[in-house]
Amino acid sequence: MTDLITSSISLFVKSSPKAVVVVDTNMLIIGYSDVWLKEIAQKKTSVLGKSYYEILPQTSEEAKEIYESCLQGKQIASKALKSIDTFGRIKWAKCTINSWNDENGIIAGLSIIEEDITEDKHREEVLLKAQKVARIGGWEVDLRNGQVHWTDVTKEIHEVPLDYKPDLETSINFYKEGTSKDEITRCVSEAIAKGTTWDVELQIITAKGNEVWVRAKGETEVFNGECIRIYGTFQDIDEKKRTELEYHKVSDRLAMATNAAKIGIWNYDFEGKNLQWDDITFEVYKVDKNSFSGYETLRSIIHPDDYHKSIKAINLAFKGQKNFDTDYRIIWPDGTIRHIKGRGAIIYDLENKPIKIIGANWDITEFKNTKLELLRNNESFTSIFSNSNVGMTKINLDGKIIEVNDSMCKMLGYTREELLNKTAFDITFPDDIEKSKKFKKRLISGEFTSIEAEKRFYHKNGNIVHSLITITSVNDIDGNLCHLIGQIVNITSRIEAEKRLQTLVEVTKGQNASLMNFAHIVSHNLRSHSSNMLMLTRFLHLESDPNEKQNIEKMLGNAAESLNETVHHLNEVVLIKTGALETMKSESLLNAANRVKDTLAGLIQEKDASYEFNICKTHFVNAVPAYLDSILLNLFSNSLKYSAPNRKPKIIILSEVKNEFIEIKFTDNGLGIDLERHGKKIFGMYKTFHNNKDAKGIGLFITKNQIEAMNGKIELTSELKKGTTFILKLKKA
Structure with missing residues (x-):
């Protein structure tokens, strides 16, 4: 089982960002990070199985003694060690040494984090000399008068202004409550009482509330047996310390995670052709340890339908030709079928020869079943969505249409491709857009999960489609809102x-x-x-x-x-x-005006007349189509028939919404009508106002009756020799 643990350690330290090496009790290397291999060992090939001292022959006797002490159980957090490299240069390394235990709690080796601090040592020597003159990055307490001095660097680390005046109490209070504050208090107290020095790594809380790891060093000056001054330096080691802590945290978390998640670890040795499982693997496969016979046991529990695929992948891995990564089914002793995910990485020696595989496996049955159920539900929804007689659409959170069914396309007259290039607001009747945006906002905020309301859309041909819509919010697997589903029922006829x-x-x-x-x-x-x-x-x-x-x-x-x-x-x-x-319906005012204009095109050209339509395309009236055309045709033809002889005819039609009506102003620059003389009989039968031999006096009479039959109104303003404006009010559709 020790081999299994050490193999796992080797696998997971390889990608560490620090220079890490793991050795057993004989100082044989069983794992290392790529950083350690390159920067410390200065090798390009594997050093697994080699003696640490063989790879680093320059290791000092002091270091050897420390490693031996740690293997005997002594705890050494970190130590700066000096050595001579192969070129005769002095090298300094800060070593963080931790012992690791096997499954029986017995020390099985060491993990050593080595950081090259040669340059730091050189800078430290220079800094110590510089501190005596400039006190760069340092601090000082004169115990005779209680004065405290911080250098600028120290103030920067504490995130205080450069004119900050510290004292001994506030200096200590910057250290984080608990271990850090207790430790610095002890160090300062013993320095004052005994003249001792310190070199510790602690946390401070800066003036801006940030937690920072620092290396605090303290020295004393003793005169006549009494400490009269303490001074020291700060080194910001926050990033390095957090990396180191994160590494330990990840290692611990990995061990906890594999156990909690029921991830089994296995190991296959190429030389001995020996397959080892940990306890979780036995539990996953429901295999009795006493009946375990290695590879043959694994072969015997694989589902027949997955046997050839799985055995092929296993054989390729066990021959060192390819990493193991596959899904397969197994059969438990009680006949239950379970889905397993297996992965394994090949470990090579210095000659790039595969020596073992370290892998993991876990039960993914619930995941597979959930995925299958999700697939079935998706297929069911897709079928309902596509074949529904009700218009259905899928809309993203920005309002863009991302899917529609055939019923929706048929209802609005667009192709699927045309609708997928639009937003929901592009096809919404303008008066309903603001209401629709409020609905979307309430759904996205979570105030409602579904909203039902009446809404109007534009058909591709310009007509209004009245609908009853139901908009429902849809969440993803993490519970986050991902899109909206709309169901649209056409209620235009109703x-x-x-x-x-x-x-x-x-x-x-x-x-x-x-x-x-x-x-x-x-x-x-x-x-x-x-x-x-x-x-x-x-x-x-x-x-x-x-x-x-x-x-x-x-x-x-x-x-x-x-x-x-x-x-x-x-x-x-x-x-x-x-x-x-019997024949009233929603009619586009603009379309009607254009039809009349086309009908009278010849007369317009003959009279050299101009026209201007200021009619909004969204203005629809509730009218009999034939009556609407007749009304506009009569007003249009009258404007041309009774045009002024001294100027070109000009006709302007303007529309605007007035409450529940559309008001239409029909203006011309023709002969005009003397309203003082004819005003009371303007819409009477057989009433004429100009000496036109073709006039019968029936047109305006019929027009007024047509408008009133559609529950509308008509009135006019006119000035003789300047023109006339008819004001029509028709019910808004």
């Missing part, structure tokens, strides 16, 4: 039905209100025609002149034709009033 129902209620109210007005129109117009025809009929009966009778008959025919036209127009108004609700 929303439009609700709007149609609401519009029906509102329009019905409007129709009831306008019924009486319409009755007056019918009564007035029909009464005018009937009175005229009655009068002509009487004239016809009373007239005897054939020529005059013929003239009256002609007038009677014209009156009948005029009556028929009036009935036709009144019927058209009835159709407007009753048919609007």
